[in-house]
Structures are given as structure tokens and as C-alpha cells.
Amino acid sequence: MKKNILLYMAIISFVSFKGNAQDSKIYVTDKISDKYAYVDxxxxxxxxxxxxxxxxxxxxxxxxxxxxxxxxxxxxxxxxxxxxxxxxxxxxxxxxxxxxxxxxxxxxxxxxxxxxxxxxxxxxxxxxxxx
CATH class of the missing domain: 1.25.40.10 (Tetratricopeptide repeat domain)
Structure with missing residues (x-):
């Protein structure tokens, strides 16, 4: 039973870590896009x-x-x-x-x-x- 709980906690933490990593990529992309300028x-x-x-x-x-x-x-x-x-x-x-x-x-x-x-x-x- 304890092994199952540890397994579920490991899966949940892995999924939440993966979600945070994706958010940081979006943040980095937003930062890079500020460097481009509009050309008339x-x-x-x-x-x-x-x-x-x-x-x-x-x-x-x-x-x-x-x-x-x-x-x-x-x-x-x-x-x-x-x-x-x-x-x-x-x-x-x-x-x-x-x-x-x-x-x-x-x-x-x-x-x-x-x-x-x-x-x-x-x-x-x-x-x-x-x-």
C-alpha cells in the first residue's frame, strides 16, 4: 500500500514538474519576442x-x-x-x-x-x- 502511495506521489510530482517546465518555456518565448521591432x-x-x-x-x-x-x-x-x-x-x-x-x-x-x-x-x- 505504501509503495502505491509513493508511486502515485511520484507520478503527480512528475506531472506537476513537467507542467511548470512548459510554463517556463512560454515565459522565455515571451521574453524573446520583446526583442523584435515593428517595421513600417x-x-x-x-x-x-x-x-x-x-x-x-x-x-x-x-x-x-x-x-x-x-x-x-x-x-x-x-x-x-x-x-x-x-x-x-x-x-x-x-x-x-x-x-x-x-x-x-x-x-x-x-x-x-x-x-x-x-x-x-x-x-x-x-x-x-x-x-
């Missing part, structure tokens, strides 16, 4: 662009970031840079750029961009004639 990717991309690097992908990422944060003034600025590089873009960029221009009060420019979108979609859609 938009500012990093802007610094790259200011140094003269121009890329369609870079301007898309910056414009999309500001667009998703509803900062339409800055989004329009970067979409303008994007459209200076290329006019062969996905239709969503025409729409987003036009929307940004509308929000900042440049209605005429927004209508021009939407007209380009209509022309681009007109090229894609061809009339089918049956003879």
Missing part, C-alpha cells in the same frame, strides 16, 4: 523609391497600402507614379486611381482615367458577328 513597410518602400528605384511592383505596393488605409491623397500620388511607368495595368488599378482622384477633388483627371479603362476593356471585348 510603407516608409521603407518610400525610402527605396526616393533613392531612385522605380518599379511597377513597388508603386503598386505603396499605392495599395495607402488605398487600403483610405489615405487617398498619398495613394493617388503613388498611382500617378505607377501610371507614368506603365499603362498596361490591371483594370483594378484604373478604378482605384480614379476613385482616389475623385476623393481628392480631381474629377476631370478621374474621368480621363475611367475613359482609359473603358477603352482598355473595349479592346478586350470583341464583337462576335455571325454570318
Amino acid at each position: 513597410i510603407i516608409k521603407t518602400y518610400e525610402r527605396i523609391a526616393e533613392k531612385g528605384y522605380k518599379s511597377e511592383d513597388l508603386f503598386k505596393k505603396i499605392g495599395d497600402s495607402y488605398y487600403s488605409k483610405a489615405d487617398f491623397d498619398k495613394a493617388a500620388e503613388w498611382y500617378c507614379e505607377l501610371f507614368d511607368i506603365s499603362n498596361d495595368l490591371e483594370p483594378e488599378y484604373y478604378y482605384q486611381y480614379a476613385k482616389c482622384l475623385l476623393f481628392i477633388g480631381q474629377v476631370d483627371n478621374a474621368n480621363k482615367i475611367l475613359e482609359k479603362l473603358k477603352q482598355k476593356s473595349g479592346v478586350i471585348k470583341k464583337k462576335i458577328t455571325i454570318k
Whole structure:
């Protein structure tokens, strides 16, 4: 009987020791995670662009970031840079750029961009004639 009690006590102490060891690992992990810092990717991309690097992908990422944060003034600025590089873009960029221009009060420019979108979609859609 005493052997069984000692065995049960040994098992209980082993389980409780194992549980404390896991808690300490979590604590150590929490301590390590305090060392990491947040990186503002938009500012990093802007610094790259200011140094003269121009890329369609870079301007898309910056414009999309500001667009998703509803900062339409800055989004329009970067979409303008994007459209200076290329006019062969996905239709969503025409729409987003036009929307940004509308929000900042440049209605005429927004209508021009939407007209380009209509022309681009007109090229894609061809009339089918049956003879």
C-alpha cells in the first residue's frame, strides 16, 4: 500500500514538474519576442523609391497600402507614379486611381482615367458577328 502511495506521489510530482517546465518555456518565448521591432513597410518602400528605384511592383505596393488605409491623397500620388511607368495595368488599378482622384477633388483627371479603362476593356471585348 505504501509503495502505491509513493508511486502515485511520484507520478503527480512528475506531472506537476513537467507542467511548470512548459510554463517556463512560454515565459522565455515571451521574453524573446520583446526583442523584435515593428517595421513600417510603407516608409521603407518610400525610402527605396526616393533613392531612385522605380518599379511597377513597388508603386503598386505603396499605392495599395495607402488605398487600403483610405489615405487617398498619398495613394493617388503613388498611382500617378505607377501610371507614368506603365499603362498596361490591371483594370483594378484604373478604378482605384480614379476613385482616389475623385476623393481628392480631381474629377476631370478621374474621368480621363475611367475613359482609359473603358477603352482598355473595349479592346478586350470583341464583337462576335455571325454570318
